[in-house]
Amino acid sequence: MNLWDLLTGVPIRYASADLPRDVTGAGYDSHTIRPGQVFVAIHGANADGHDYTAQARQRGAACAVSAHPVEGLPYVLVPDPRRALALMAGNFFRHPDRELSLIGVTGTNGKTSVAWLTAGLFQALGIPTGLMGTNGCRIGGAVLPSRRTTPESWEVQSLLRQMADSGCTHAVMEVSSHALALDRVHGLAYTIAAFTNLSRDHLDFHGAMEDYAAAKAALFRQCRAAAVNRDDPWTERILRDCACPVYDYGLHGGRLLAEDMDLSPTGVRFTAREGEVSCPVSVSIPGLFTVYNALAALSMARLSGISLPDAAGALAKVPAVPGRMEPVSAPGLGCRIFIDFAHTPEALAKALEALRPMTPGRIIAVFGCGGCRDKGKRPLMGAAAGQYADLTVLTSDNPRTEDPLAIIRDILPGLSGPHLVIPDRREAIFRALDLARPGDTVILCGKGHETTQETGGHRLPMDERQIIAEYINGS
Numbered sequence: 243m244n245l246w247d248l249l250t251g252v253p254i255r256y257a258s259a260d261l262p263r264d265v266t267g268a269g270y271d272s273h274t275i276r277p278g279q280v281f282v283a284i285h286g287a288n289a290d291g292h293d294y295t296a297q298a299r300q301r302g303a304a305c306a307v308s309a310h311p312v313e314g315l316p317y318v319l320v321p322d323p324r325r326a327l328a329l330m331a332g333n334f335f336r337h338p339d340r341e342l343s344l345i346g347v348t349g350t351n352g353k354t355s356v357a358w359l360t361a362g363l364f365q366a367l368g369i370p371t372g373l374m375g376t377n378g379c380r381i382g383g384a385v386l387p388s389r390r391t392t393p394e395s396w397e398v399q400s401l402l403r404q405m406a407d408s409g410c411t412h413a414v415m416e417v418s419s420h421a422l423a424l425d426r427v428h429g430l431a432y433t434i435a436a437f438t439n440l441s442r443d444h445l446d447f448h449g450a451m452e453d454y455a456a457a458k459a460a461l462f463r464q465c466r467a468a469a470v471n472r473d474d475p476w477t478e479r480i481l482r483d484c485a486c487p488v489y490d491y492g493l494h495g496g497r498l499l500a501e502d503m504d505l506s507p508t509g510v511r512f513t514a515r516e517g518e519v520s521c522p523v524s525v526s527i528p529g530l531f532t533v534y535n536a537l538a539a540l541s542m543a544r545l546s547g548i549s550l551p552d553a554a555g556a557l558a559k560v561p562a563v564p565g566r567m568e569p570v571s572a573p574g575l576g577c578r579i580f581i582d583f584a585h586t587p588e589a590l591a592k593a594l595e596a597l598r599p600m601t602p603g604r605i606i607a608v609f610g611c612g613g614c615r616d617k618g619k620r621p622l623m624g625a626a627a628g629q630y631a632d633l634t635v636l637t638s639d640n641p642r643t644e645d646p647l648a649i650i651r652d653i654l655p656g657l658s659g660p661h662l663v664i665p666d667r668r669e670a671i672f673r674a675l676d677l678a679r680p681g682d683t684v685i686l687c688g689k690g691h692e693t694t695q696e697t698g699g700h701r702l703p704m705d706e707r708q709i710i711a712e713y714i715n716g717s
């Protein structure tokens with residue numbers, strides 16, 4: 243590709259005279275750069291790409307895009323290499339957002355659930371829809387694993403191009419606050435952006451709630467319509483800079499309302515009402531938060547021109563989201579078991595609250611907090627467990643490179659109420675199941691769809707479904 247075509251729209255401060263005419267693409271990691279590519283040097287939190295131009299050159303980089311002059315490669319100076327990378331990705335992959343109805347979902351909790359329900363709803367109506375998020379990327383029948391909720395801009399544009407080329411007319415993607423702050427979706431034009439809610443998470447990265455909210459709000463400056471949760475106290479802040487039409491939903495206010503709710507162990511049923519039109523909705527995921535997630539999905543369907551009855555009919559056909567209040571059958575144990583992905587104080591509270599009406603006995607919660615992430619949420623998660631569970635088995639959840647016991651020590655000050663500390667997660671699950679009596683509910687929080695445990699800097703296999711099966715089979 244012609245270098246200047248690749249750089250279309252990128253603000254440029256200076257270009258050296260010896261630049262190549264054609265390049266084969268771009269990359270931002272010196273380890274994986276390929277011959278003929280542009281190496282985009284990014285100044286990050288841990289490293290500075292500008293220090294790795296020699297390695298990029300050895301691997302065949304044709305030139306660099308950088309914030310300051312670099313040694314050994316012709317270069318183009320730009321004010322912001324991350325943004326340059328995102329714009330170059332759009333050019334290289336021929337702007338798939340111009341061919342797709344692109345839907346972005348942001349918020350602290352519920353992004354994966356809402357994205358899944360929305361994509362599933364469209365698919366059920368015969369609308370070919372791609373899906374990108376924490377649980378993987380779905381393009382046609384293929385599922386590609388994801389390491390992050392929203393990948394780097396080059397990968398985002400590449401995946402959207404694959405969706406467009408495979409016949410998708412719509413794409414639904416989760417947009418994390420990290421992605422917004424780090425320009426992974428810079429330059430994308432969203433047809434619809436949705437906001438689920440905001441509560442404490444990721445303050446290790448954002449610093450303060452206001453900065454976290456500001457990162458999320460940025461999505462609403464690059465969309466043509468917004469779907470928002472009217473009941474969330476942060477919604478006004480999120481919409482402050484939003485100039486597009488807004489469709490709101492809620493239990494207490496909004497254009498789309500949920501009424502006559504029936505929350506059961508197997509899911510939720512309610513009546514969705516928009517003005518004079520109302521229709522029954524059912525989703526096979528328990529918890530009041532599922533009502534909100536369903537309303538978000540229905541709102542995006544409405545903004546896409548789908549009638550409420552058609553949308554509700556399609557939503558009823560969508561299978562449950564893997565690892566989100568996922569029931570595990572344990573015949574013989576007499577207790578209910580759920581695998582869930584709650585990993586914030588608010589999500590943990592909501593997930594545990596959802597269990598109370600279906601639990602004649604005790605709620606036994608197994609949870610831990612991720613290592614190398616927001617430490618401030620740890621005692622708050624402890625407090626949520628103490629408040630809503632009858633017994634907590636405190637354990638580990640991806641300690642990463644932190645000492646698991648140090649993480650547990652951070653959680654304990656918030657945790658009042660009966661609890662056991664069992665750092666080994668498999669052992670913790672076994673103990674919770676040992677202690678469970680008929681009528682109790684055991685919930686394993688925080689790992690959801692994950693099938694590994696990151697500890698000591700390694701990623702080890704760990705599947706909670708398998709651990710439960712092993713317990714049941716007596717191994």
Ligand SMILES: CC(=O)N[C@H]1[C@@H](OP(=O)(O)OP(=O)(O)OC[C@H]2O[C@@H](n3ccc(=O)[nH]c3=O)[C@H](O)[C@@H]2O)O[C@H](CO)[C@@H](O)[C@@H]1O[C@H](C)C(=O)N[C@@H](C)C(=O)N[C@H](CCC(=O)O)C(=O)O
Nearest residue numbers: 270271272284286287288289291294390391392394418420
């Ligand atoms: C905080 C964060 O998101 N960091 C991401 C960011 O890191 P960074 O900018 O600090 O990068 P860095 O490691 O300092 O390196 C700077 C540059 O030098 C380059 N480099 C570095 C070393 C070298 O030898 N050669 C080289 O070229 C790197 O490729 C990079 O381009 O850019 C890197 C390259 O894309 C990412 O790998 C890294 O994600 C890390 C692994 C991460 O864990 N991110 C998580 C927190 C995250 O993004 N999570 C969100 C939120 C999930 C949610 O709640 O939904 C997500 O979207 O998944």
Ligand SMILES: Nc1ncnc2c1ncn2[C@@H]1O[C@H](COP(=O)(O)OP(=O)(O)OP(=O)(O)O)[C@@H](O)[C@H]1O
Nearest residue numbers: 350351352353354355376531566583584589592593
């Ligand atoms: N709307 C919601 N409000 C509060 N809690 C929710 C909501 N939806 C789901 N949850 C809880 O949060 C957990 C995570 O849900 P989900 O994976 O959909 O969130 P997410 O925003 O995608 O998370 P991540 O930031 O990791 O991508 C669920 O397992 C459930 O316990």
Ligand SMILES: N[C@H](CCC[C@H](N)C(=O)O)C(=O)O
Nearest residue numbers: 585611612615639640688689
């Ligand atoms: N998207 C979330 C996932 C957390 C999953 C949980 N298992 C943990 O490791 O804390 C994050 O990056 O914070």
Ligand SMILES: [Mg+2]
Nearest residue numbers: 353354376391
């Ligand atoms: Mg997610």
